[in-house]
Amino acid sequence: MTGPPAGSRVHSPGPAGSGILAVDSGGSGLRVAVGGTEGGPPGVRESAVPVRTGARGIDTGHLMEQLVPMVRELTALTGVGRTTVAVVGAAGLATLGDALRAELPGTLAREFGVRTLALAADAVTAYAGALGSRPGTVVAAGTGLIATGTDLTRWRRADGWGHLLGDCGGGAWIGRAGLEAALRAHDGRHGGSPALLTRAERRFGPVSGLPGELYPRSDRAAVLASFAPEVAGCAPDDPVSAGILRAAAGHIADSAAAVCPAGDAPCLALTGGLFGLGDALLVPLEEMLGVRLPHVRRVAAEGDPLHGAVRIAGDLAADRLRLPVDENMLNIITTPEITLNGD
Template sequence: MDSVNEPAEGLVVGVDSGGSGLRIALAEAAGGTVLDTLASREPVRTGPGGISAAHFLEQVLPAVRALRERTATGAEAATGRPVLAVAVGAAGMATLGDELRAELPGAFAEAMGVRRLALAADAVTAYAGALGQRPGAVVAGGTGMIALGTDLASWRRADGWGHLLGDCGSGAWIGRAGLEAAMRAHDGRRGGSAALLARAEKLFGPAAGLPGALYPRPDRPAVLASFAPEVGACAAAGDPVAAEVLARAAAHIADAAEAVCPAGPGTLVALTGGLFRMGDPLLVPLRAALAERIPHARTVAPAGDPLAGAVGLASALASGTLRLPDDPSLLRLFDGGSA
């Protein structure tokens, strides 16, 4: 895609699509100042073709129209200003985004006359929100866990493979390890934690019934992750088994960061996502593990969230200043309705 600098006097749209719903932002193309946002708690459906483009558009196009109407002010009415670029960050884009990549460029061009579009994995918008367009690495941790890094020439990804094959150190991983320790205590095996057992039974009922309550659940990762704060609380209270679970989680997270972090002194690493709100029980061993594995890197607070990242991508697209690298699955750029 050509990246010719040009005036960006119109509007841009950023979209963050995830398992809990959609967030849409309307912003000034120049500078990316957000004018207004809307949110939907209805996640975009998936079907045989992956993420449903039709269901996505059913939610996003009316939301953009509503945002433009809400921000209209006299002669400078937003409804009369062109939308120059749209950036979409979607969970599952890398593996389930074929239908979105096939249909959204033409749909946005027809509905809004949009010339430029970016379709990104949610890890990319998390990266853009946290670090902007600088080289570095971002670890996004929540129920799952993925690390993404770039030297601005290419992307490197580590983990994000789901709770059965990976997501090591994630909320689901911590919750499962904590529940295993609870079951060990229930059985009288080594490595058990009475404190974790007590919290597990308070949350889920008698330990012997936990497998039957958990295994049939379609939302097992979220259920497992719901126990991660209990592990953090037990670790903060001095339980050595819970503290060891978090130390192992920190090692896994640092492994992923090391795998994607570009070389060079002063490389930036950001941690983003709800997992890291657990605080010191996780962050203290994680900082130590990061210092050991990537001593050349500097950990910084994320500048913004994935919606801010989507807006930033759209603003850079509108002005032709996007520096983050194109990638077939992680970040696809379209111009004038074609790739």
């Protein structure tokens, strides 16, 4: 049996019997859960290696290279035989998921016995993790930002267009605005922030070299987002930094309002690392949400995207899924039973 990959963690085993497979594939790596269809805590593995993308989009082969040993180990630990239901939540599914849609159903059926597969955008698994099957809105914000809403008949999404075209108010957006203010101070232009210039040079070195360091990098969104905490740190004493975070709060409220369903007090939850920036962001955000969405009921997110994938898998196994099915957001694929690899 293949042992755990470097950097992975094994959590408590779940119940015995036939089971479910839940996958959360994002920019920070891959997380996998295997559990019994009757419920109970699943076994979980984590890898810090993100699934590659290429000319055909998300690389199915690279996903399976990581997934197979993780699932084999977890099925042994949990006592699960065949994982007959699987949910794969993937960042970029709507625009980069053609290869997954074509290749993954048959591959998972051969490897693990999966009969029912749900391919979900990561925004959908974030929604399910935060709110379950309740109507409402979830804003998921970290390096990027996307808002997702549903009245349980259809999905609506706002932003999530990436750091070059959108993700307004997200970590990369805040970090880029902070670095722009630092460069303005360096040039002596109006709107600059000496405080942010000091922090930028402490973090990156002389800012005159920043474009050459940043532009060629494939991870520039993450590098930009790494400066967002510096903006938050300056905000209590620096009006420019405070203004950036207030503008970010406005963008977040705009996206939430764009997707929020009508009706009596739909739920609104915020999830993701961005909201750990603290009061400099949260105070203006609460103010703007109160103005834009006075009818919503604010609730704490119940779980993360992997939790959401587990929830969707459990609902599929029990034939009680209430979230709307959509080809780009939540696509359900049924595969005829075939012989497992190795049988």
